Amino acid sequence: MNEMKHTISVLVENHAGVLSRISGLFSRRGFNIDSLAVGVTDDPEISRITIIVSGDEHTVEQVEKQLNKLVEVIKVKTLKKGEKLERQLVLIKLSVPLEKRSEILTIADITGASVIDISQTTMTLLLADTYPNVLRFEEITKPYGVLEEVRTGTIAIQKGAETMTFKK
Amino acid sequence: MAEKIKVCKAMVECLQAEGIKVVFGYPGAAICPFYDELYNSNIKSVLVRHEANGGHAANGYARITGKPAVCIATSGPGATNLLTAIATAYADSVPIVCITGQVNSEQIGSDAFQEADITGSAAPFIKHTYLVKDGLQIGRIFKEAFYLAGSGRPGPVLIDVPMDVQNQMIEFSYPKSAEIRSYKPTSRGNALQVKRVIKEIKEARKPLLCVGGGVFLSNAQKEVRDLARRFDLPVVTTMMGISVFESDDERFFGMLGMHGCKTANRAVSECDVLLLVGARVGDRAISNPSFVEKNTRIIHIDIDPAEIGKNIKADIPLVGDVKTVVLQILKDAPEMSHAGWIGEIKEFDKQPKFKKPEKGRVNPKEFISRLSDVMGENTHVVADVGQNQIWTATYYKIKKGRFLTSGGMGTMGYAVPAAIGAKLADKKSEVLAVCGDGSFQMSFMELATAVQHGVDIKVIVMKNNYLGMVREVQDKAYGGRLIAVSLEGSPDFIRLAEAYGIKGVRVSDEESMDNAFELIKQSGPCVIECAVDDFESTL
Numbered sequence: 274m275n276e277m278k279h280t281i282s283v284l285v286e287n288h289a290g291v292l293s294r295i296s297g298l299f300s301r302r303g304f305n306i307d308s309l310a311v312g313v314t315d316d317p318e319i320s321r322i323t324i325i326v327s328g329d330e331h332t333v334e335q336v337e338k339q340l341n342k343l344v345e346v347i348k349v350k351t352l353k354k355g356e357k358l359e360r361q362l363v364l365i366k367l368s369v370p371l372e373k374r375s376e377i378l379t380i381a382d383i384t385g386a387s388v389i390d391i392s393q394t395t396m397t398l399l400l401a402d403t404y405p406n407v408l409r410f411e412e413i414t415k416p417y418g419v420l421e422e423v424r425t426g427t428i429a430i431q432k433g434a435e436t437m438t439f440k441k
Numbered sequence: 442m443a444e445k446i447k448v449c450k451a452m453v454e455c456l457q458a459e460g461i462k463v464v465f466g467y468p469g470a471a472i473c474p475f476y477d478e479l480y481n482s483n484i485k486s487v488l489v490r491h492e493a494n495g496g497h498a499a500n501g502y503a504r505i506t507g508k509p510a511v512c513i514a515t516s517g518p519g520a521t522n523l524l525t526a527i528a529t530a531y532a533d534s535v536p537i538v539c540i541t542g543q544v545n546s547e548q549i550g551s552d553a554f555q556e557a558d559i560t561g562s563a564a565p566f567i568k569h570t571y572l573v574k575d576g577l578q579i580g581r582i583f584k585e586a587f588y589l590a591g592s593g594r595p596g597p598v599l600i601d602v603p604m605d606v607q608n609q610m611i612e613f614s615y616p617k618s619a620e621i622r623s624y625k626p627t628s629r630g631n632a633l634q635v636k637r638v639i640k641e642i643k644e645a646r647k648p649l650l651c652v653g654g655g656v657f658l659s660n661a662q663k664e665v666r667d668l669a670r671r672f673d674l675p676v677v678t679t680m681m682g683i684s685v686f687e688s689d690d691e692r693f694f695g696m697l698g699m700h701g702c703k704t705a706n707r708a709v710s711e712c713d714v715l716l717l718v719g720a721r722v723g724d725r726a727i728s729n730p731s732f733v734e735k736n737t738r739i740i741h742i743d744i745d746p747a748e749i750g751k752n753i754k755a756d757i758p759l760v761g762d763v764k765t766v767v768l769q770i771l772k773d774a775p776e777m778s779h780a781g782w783i784g785e786i787k788e789f790d791k792q793p794k795f796k797k798p799e800k801g802r803v804n805p806k807e808f809i810s811r812l813s814d815v816m817g818e819n820t821h822v823v824a825d826v827g828q829n830q831i832w833t834a835t836y837y838k839i840k841k842g843r844f845l846t847s848g849g850m851g852t853m854g855y856a857v858p859a860a861i862g863a864k865l866a867d868k869k870s871e872v873l874a875v876c877g878d879g880s881f882q883m884s885f886m887e888l889a890t891a892v893q894h895g896v897d898i899k900v901i902v903m904k905n906n907y908l909g910m911v912r913e914v915q916d917k918a919y920g921g922r923l924i925a926v927s928l929e930g931s932p933d934f935i936r937l938a939e940a941y942g943i944k945g946v947r948v949s950d951e952e953s954m955d956n957a958f959e960l961i962k963q964s965g966p967c968v969i970e971c972a973v974d975d976f977e978s979t980l
Contacts, residue, residue, distance in 0.1 A: 286623060290572070294564060301565040331750075338747035344569045344589060347623040439622075 275398040278307060279333045280357060280429045283328065283340055284348040284439055287313055291345045298343065304336050308361075308426030319347065319439060323428045347439050352429050361431040362401045363410065364389075365437060368418035369396045377417065384410050395420060443614070447609040448576035449474040452540070453482045455583035458615045461511050463487060463502065463865055465495040465523075468514025471555060472542030474607035476513075481638040487865070487894055490886035492519050494858035496526020496597075497884075499537040501823065501862030504845055507660055508834060509536040509598075510592040510862065516542045516766065517555030520601070524790075527564040527597045532849025533681060534658055536595035538586050543603040546574065553637060560601050570597035580616055587617035593626030594745040595658055599976035602841050630761035635769045637757050638740050641714055642672055643775070644737070647782045649712035650674040651697065653726075654681025654848065655719015655743060658713045661764035665718060666690075668767050673779045674716070675786050677705040677727045680721070680834055688813075688837075690950035694786055698726040700831040704790045711785075714738045719763045721850065722752040730754075737956060740764050793836070798974050801949045805829070805903050805973045808954065809836040809875070812901070816957045819870040821845065821863050825880035828909040828979045833875045854883030860898040861891055871899065871961075878904040878928050888941045902934050905973040913979055928971060938968035948972065 285291045292311060299306050307325040314321050326336055334349060340349045369377055377396050381388055384406075392396035400410050404427060411422070431437065452475055456464070463485045468476045478862050479486050489495040495512040503510035514523045520541040530537045544553040560570040569589050571582045579602075586598040614631060642648050650672075662685050669676050669692050676686055677697045686693040697705040709715065711728070715737045719728065727733055730753040741748075741755035742763060749758040786973050795807035818840035824833035830846055837844070845863060847855040860874035881902045891898055912926040938945030945968040946957045957969045 291559070293561065297564050335747065335751060338751075342745070342747055343622065344624050 274325055274365075275362045276329060279326050279328070280334070280352045280359065280427070281324045281326060281336060281340070282350050282352055282437055283324065283331060283346060284343040284437065285320050285322060285350065286347065288345055290439070292322070294343055294345065295324075295340070297326075297393070298339055299336075302335070302339055304322075309414070310426035310428045311409060314438075316439070322429055325428060327429050344393045348437060350437050352431060356435070357380050357429045358432055359403055359427050360401050361404055361407050361427050362399070362425045363407050364399055364412055364423045365399060365419055366395055366421040368420050370394065373417065380413055383414065386410065388391055444610045445610040446613055447474070447478070447607070448579050448602070448609045449478045449609060450613055451576075451579050451613040452583065452602070452607070453478045454613065455580065455615055456484060456511060459509070459583070459587050464511045464513055465489055465498040465502070466513030466540075467492045467495055467519060467688055468513070468723065469514065469517075469519045469542065469555065470603050471516035471544060472513060472519070472540070472607075474604060475540065475542065475602070475666065480694055481971060484786040487861075487890065489858065489890050491523075491884070492522035492525045493853070494529065494884055494887050494890070496523050496537060496539065497858035498862035498865075498887075498890075500526065500530050500533075500535045500855075501845060501859030502866040503536050503862075504657070504859075505843065505866035506865045508540050509587050510866075511538050511540065513540045514542075516544055516559075517557045519555075520559035521557050523559075524563060527563050527599065529847050529850040529852040529855065530597040531566040531568065533654060533847065534595050535597070537597045538590050538596060539599040541599065541601045542607070545599045545605040546603045546808075547605070548602065560599065563599050568598050570599045571601065573600065573602045573606050576606045576611045579611070580613060581619075584616045585619045585621060588621070590626065592820075593624070596733070607621045616883045617932065627746075627760050628744070628762035629767045630742070630759050630766035630769050632756060632769070634759045635766065636773075638716075638742075638759060638770055639774045641738060641740060641757060642674075642716065644775065645714035647712045647785075648672070648674055648714040648779065649708050650676045650718065651679065651709070651720050652676060652682035652685045653679045653720025654720050655721075655763050656682055656685045657843070659719060659744070659763035661719075661767055664764050664767040665769070667771060671771060671774060672969075673783070675694065675708060675779070675783050677701075677708055679720045679723070679848070680846060681848040684839045684842065687841070688839050690958065692783060694790060697835055699728055700725070700834070702835060704786060707789050709733065714740065716740045716742070717753075717786050718742045718767070719744075721748045724752070727753065732937065740892060747775055791854065791882070798977075802972045802974050803948055803950065804837045804953060805832050805971060805977060808948065808971055809833055810838065812873075812958070812961075813838040815961070816844070816873065817871055821860075821867065821870055821872045823856045823860040823863060823872065823874045823928045825874070825876040826851045826853045827877045828905070828913075828977070829875050829877040829880065830958050831979050832903070835842070837875075853880040855882065856880065857884045857887045857898070857900060858890075860900070861887060861896045864896050864898050865894075866934075872897075873901060874898050875901045876903065877909060878902055878906065878931055878934075879908045881934070882928075882931065888938070888943065888966065888968070892941050892943060896966065897964060898966050900966070900968045901971045902968060903930075903973050904970050905975050905977055906931070907975060909977065910979060912976075934970040945970065953969055
């Protein structure tokens with residue numbers, strides 16, 4: 274079958290328990306979540322969840338429909354390729370002796386990462402970029418000795434004037 | 442300023458405002474405040490003997506009235522016992538509102554005595570749940586719960602109320618309507634699609650109508666029958682759609698599927714357009730959807746968009762409420778005739794021949810068929826799960842009454858409690874519960890409920906001394922290695938009935954069959970045990 278990654282944006286009521294209903298739905302229906310990110314929107318009553326799902330067209334159609342059946346789900350939209358902007362955020366703590374600091378600063382400069390913390394032996398870098406760029410960044414920093422890495426799920430928004438909001 | 446009342450009193454007022462006359466339940470400490478307020482009300486409280494059966498009784502009640510019915514359980518084990526009934530109602534889209542007690546708010550999460558996360562446990566198979574944290578929300582929550590349970594694609598909804606919230610003092614008024622911005626079920630069908638449906642059927646040579654349980658949920662029996670008449674369509678049914686058409690309707694050809702009749706299945710494989718109405722194409726109804734997709738144009742009418750295209754691809758999807766959509770279709774549709782095609786199906790329709798049973802036993806299929814001859818035309822029939830269910834679905838000649846069963850979940854033990862609910866909902870009609878000796882033993886404790894509340898149900902137990910359907914599977918697929926299917930050790934069901942103070946008759950031949958039919962005509966609950974060949978087959 275045509276297994277592909279799909280980006281689904283979901284507007285939900287900002288209630289306790291909504292996230293567990295959504296994640297429960299995925300496990301119950303056998304859908305695979307690659308990543309999930311959630312945060313409140315400009316309207317404090319509404320949260321937006323971005324889910325990356327693997328599957329064929331039929332699976333994605335079912336994911337959309339089943340999500341729509343949850344009472345607290347306000348809106349569901351699959352963001353199409355070429356019409357969306359996606360970002361992940363990664364924090365990497367590297368083991369960096371004094372003499373290597375400038376190398377790391379160069380890497381940060383080129384990749385667009387920023388140094389958010391520094392100590393005698395470590396540097397912590399932040400990068401907010403697309404998934405492939407985050408992977409590349411990991412590759413480049415790996416040789417310096419990664420002590421710790423934290424990544425968020427992907428969040429996405431539509432290009433141009435298109436929006437996904439709920440008007441009361 | 443309005444006078445303050447306890448939340449538990451407000452809960453009773455909510456039920457009264459929703460027109461609830463009967464509740465089925467089982468009390469416990471955490472739901473005592475609410476029960477104490479029911480004491481003061483005119484709502485009839487039926488004590489069941491197991492919480493799951495309270496859920497099934499509400500299920501039977503709701504299906505007969507077409508409105509949400511209520512069941513109640515206490516926290517912890519009371520609530521978890523309800524889960525099977527919730528899953529059963531969810532699978533068949535039956536509107537029940539479950540009210541459970543919960544431990545005090547401050548104890549939630551502490552593994553207190555009789556604490557269970559019931560809203561979390563029920564989540565995968567329930568339409569919606571509420572854990573009431575603030576008593577001031579009680580009116581809105583009840584209004585929403587009843588609205589959600591009964592509207593769109595109906596289903597179970599649960600309200601979990603901690604004990605301290607039940608005792609909270611609030612100013613209360615019941616809202617007139619529910620406004621849920623994220624819940625707007627579609628009832629009217631898309632006009633363009635409606636036109637395409639008419640065109641498709643007009644151009645079809647061998648169209649076939651398949652009705653499902655959605656027809657009842659939409660209360661569209663009359664409209665769907667009108668549709669069959671106007672278009673002159675032959676009709677088959679899923680198990681959930683049995684009794685939309687009377688068995689002797691000239692266009693009706695029985696139940697399709699794994700346990701359906703050959704005529705119906707042949708009609709499905711030979712038709713060129715299949716019109717699915719309120720049927721979700723479950724795997725027991727159509728086991729080879731890809732074959733049907735390839736050879737047939739499919740029109741699918743359902744209120745739940747997620748059901749369209751889930752199990753079978755639809756050429757013409759049409760989302761909407763069955764009644765509304767069928768009326769839209771009938772509005773501009775011409776009369777049609779498919780006499781030739783109906784004649785073809787009639788050709789492969791054969792009258793059943795009943796095999797002669799062993800001495801001292803009766804043929805259950807023949808018994809069911811003859812039973813339907815003696816029952817009144819409004820009789821409701823509740824079939825349990827297993828061979829008894831298929832025998833009843835196939836051989837009971839239904840007239841104006843309903844056929845009820847646990848179709849989606851296949852929950853054994855459904856029949857007796859659901860029959861109690863059905864009878865309380867429609868006291869004028871006779872109600873039969875047909876069980877097997879396996880399923881009857883899952884809920885015969887409810888005979889006490891029937892006796893206690895004077896609920897006049899007639900229970901038929903098909904006794905073949907085995908879990909017959911599983912026994913059949915072990916015979917066919919596991920080389921006859923029968924394990925854990927013998928029901929040896931079962932009680933004498935006639936004496937069991939007598940122990941409950943009701944009458945029983947054992948049917949083992951022609952004469953005792955007549956005795957049974959006589960007993961059934963008398964008032965009061967009774968048990969009829971039907972001695973069936975040990976190895977009688979399902980089909």
